[in-house]
Amino acid sequence: MVTEYDAIIVGAGPAGATAAMYLGRAGKNVLLVDMAKFPRDKVCGDAQGRRAASIMRELGIYEGYTQLPGKGIYGMTLSSPKGFVVHLDVEDRNNPPQGYIHRRVDFDNYLFENAVRMCPNFKIFKVTDLIIENNFVKGIIGVNEQGQTEEIRSKVVLAADGANSVVAAKFGLNKNPLAHFIVAIRAYYKNVEGMSDRIEIHLVERVIPGYFWIFPMPNKEANVGIGMVVEDMNKKKLNLQEAMLREIKENPLFKDRFKDAFIETPPGIRGWSLPVGSHHRKCYGNGFMLLGDAASLIDPLSGEGIGNALISGKISAQITMEALEKNDFSEKFLKKYDTELWKIVEPEMKLNYKLQKIAKRFPGLIDKLLEKANKDDKFKKKLEKHVPYTSNRDELLKKDFLSELGLAATFLGI
Ligand SMILES: Cc1cc2nc3c(=O)[nH]c(=O)nc-3n(C[C@H](O)[C@H](O)[C@H](O)COP(=O)(O)OP(=O)(O)OC[C@H]3O[C@@H](n4cnc5c(N)ncnc54)[C@H](O)[C@@H]3O)c2cc1C
Known part of the structure; x- marks a missing residue:
C-alpha cells in the first residue's frame, strides 16, 4: 500500500x-x-x-x-547619513535580554x-x-x-x-x-573593536536607502552586512560587496574599529534575497x-x-x-x-513599509530625528520603544509618534 x-x-x-x-x-x-x-x-x-x-x-x-552560544541584546546604536549617532537602550540590563544574536x-x-x-x-x-x-x-x-x-x-x-x-x-x-525584494550580503568579522550589547544599524550616506549592520557576537566577533531593496540597488547601480568593504575601510565611524579585523573564511562574504x-x-x-x-x-x-x-x-x-x-x-x-x-x-x-518609504524619500529626516534624540531625552525614550528584535510589538502599534509618522505618510500619499 x-x-x-x-x-x-x-x-x-x-x-x-x-x-x-x-x-x-x-x-x-x-x-x-x-x-x-x-x-x-x-x-x-x-x-x-x-x-x-x-x-x-x-x-x-x-x-x-x-543557552546557545551567542549574545544577548539590550539596545541599538543607530547612525544617520550625516553621521549623527544615538545609542538606544531598551532593557534594564539586570533583566534577561529580549533579543539574541545566535x-x-x-x-x-x-x-x-x-x-x-x-x-x-x-x-x-x-x-x-x-x-x-x-x-x-x-x-x-x-x-x-x-x-x-x-x-x-x-x-x-x-x-x-x-x-x-x-x-x-x-x-x-x-x-x-522588485520594490518588494531586498538583497543582502553578510560576513563574519573577527577582531572588531568597540563591540557592545547593542545591535548597530548605520544608514550611511553612500549606502542609503540601504542599511549597513554590525551585530555583536562574543569574543570581538561581529555579523556584518548590507541590505537594499532590489529596485533601489538597480537604480543606484550599487555593488553591495564593494560598498560594504569601502565603508569598513573609509568611514570614520568604523575604520579604526576594523583596523585589525578580518573576515572568517569560510563562509566569506555571502548573499541571499529577502522577499x-x-x-x-x-x-x-x-x-x-x-x-x-x-x-x-x-x-x-x-x-x-x-x-x-x-x-x-x-x-x-x-x-x-x-x-x-x-x-x-x-x-x-x-x-x-x-x-x-x-x-x-x-x-x-504596513506601518514599517510606510516608515521605509519615509526614510527613503526624506533621508534628511533621519538626521533630524537622531539630532533631536541626542538633545531630548523624552524623545529618545520614545525611539527606544521601536528597537527591532527587542521592542514589544503591541506597544509599537499603539498610537504613538511612529504610528503618527505612518499616518502622515498616508496623507502625503507615500
Ligand atoms: C543577509 C540576510 C540577513 C538577514 N538577517 C535577519 C536577521 O538578523 N533576523 C531575522 O529575523 N531575519 C533575518 N533575515 C531573514 C531570515 O533569514 C529569513 O526570514 C528566515 O531564514 C526564514 O526562515 P524559513 O524557514 O522560511 O527559510 P530558510 O531559513 O531559508 O529555510 C529553508 C529551508 O528549506 C530548505 N530547502 C530549500 N529548498 C528546498 C528544496 N527544494 N527541497 C528541500 N528542502 C529545501 C533549505 O535547505 C532550508 O533549510 C535575513 C536574511 C538575509 C538574506
Whole structure:
C-alpha cells in the first residue's frame, strides 16, 4: 500500500521546524524533508527577537535556546547619513535580554533537533516538483539521499523551502515586484573593536536607502552586512560587496574599529534575497500552504524574518489540524491560513513599509530625528520603544509618534 502522510513539510529551517514541532506533538503523521544535512548555515544577520521567543516559550524550548552560544541584546546604536549617532537602550540590563544574536548554524540546528524529537520522520530530500492530481497538490517529487527520484504522498504540503521556494515558483506565487525584494550580503568579522550589547544599524550616506549592520557576537566577533531593496540597488547601480568593504575601510565611524579585523573564511562574504511582506503574497492553494520566506513574510524595514517564519509555522500547523479534522484541503478552506496569519503580521508590516518609504524619500529626516534624540531625552525614550528584535510589538502599534509618522505618510500619499 502507498504511504500517505497527513502532511509533508518541505524545508526544516525556522518555519518548517516550527510547523513540525506543533504537528508532531499533536501526534500527526508528518514527514519533514530538507535538501540540506543539519547543521547547515543560512545567510542571515542572526538576530532573533521577541516574536520568535514567544513561540519557543510555547513549545517549551526557550530555556535551551538562551543557552546557545551567542549574545544577548539590550539596545541599538543607530547612525544617520550625516553621521549623527544615538545609542538606544531598551532593557534594564539586570533583566534577561529580549533579543539574541545566535549564529544561524546553531539556532537552526537547535530548532531542527527539537523538531526531529517531536516529529521523528525526517528525510534528506531535494524537492524538484509536486504530485498534482485533479488540480490538488497530493505530495512531492524529488531526489533522496541515495540520488534516486522518489514520489511521496500526503494530504497537504507545507512549503517552508525559503526565498527560492520550488513550491511557490510552481504556482507562479514567487514573483514579488522588485520594490518588494531586498538583497543582502553578510560576513563574519573577527577582531572588531568597540563591540557592545547593542545591535548597530548605520544608514550611511553612500549606502542609503540601504542599511549597513554590525551585530555583536562574543569574543570581538561581529555579523556584518548590507541590505537594499532590489529596485533601489538597480537604480543606484550599487555593488553591495564593494560598498560594504569601502565603508569598513573609509568611514570614520568604523575604520579604526576594523583596523585589525578580518573576515572568517569560510563562509566569506555571502548573499541571499529577502522577499518582504510589503507585498502580500497569496500563501495557499488546493493542498498546499506557503510558510516563512516562501510566503514573503520578512519585515520591509528591519529585514526581520525569523519571528514571522515561526508564527507561520504555528498557524499553518493549526490550520492543517483543522483541515485534517474536516478532511478538507481545498483552496477555499486553506484561505483561512492566509487570513489568520495576516491578521497577526499585517499591522506591523504596513506601518514599517510606510516608515521605509519615509526614510527613503526624506533621508534628511533621519538626521533630524537622531539630532533631536541626542538633545531630548523624552524623545529618545520614545525611539527606544521601536528597537527591532527587542521592542514589544503591541506597544509599537499603539498610537504613538511612529504610528503618527505612518499616518502622515498616508496623507502625503507615500
Ligand atoms: C543577509 C540576510 C540577513 C538577514 N538577517 C535577519 C536577521 O538578523 N533576523 C531575522 O529575523 N531575519 C533575518 N533575515 C531573514 C531570515 O533569514 C529569513 O526570514 C528566515 O531564514 C526564514 O526562515 P524559513 O524557514 O522560511 O527559510 P530558510 O531559513 O531559508 O529555510 C529553508 C529551508 O528549506 C530548505 N530547502 C530549500 N529548498 C528546498 C528544496 N527544494 N527541497 C528541500 N528542502 C529545501 C533549505 O535547505 C532550508 O533549510 C535575513 C536574511 C538575509 C538574506
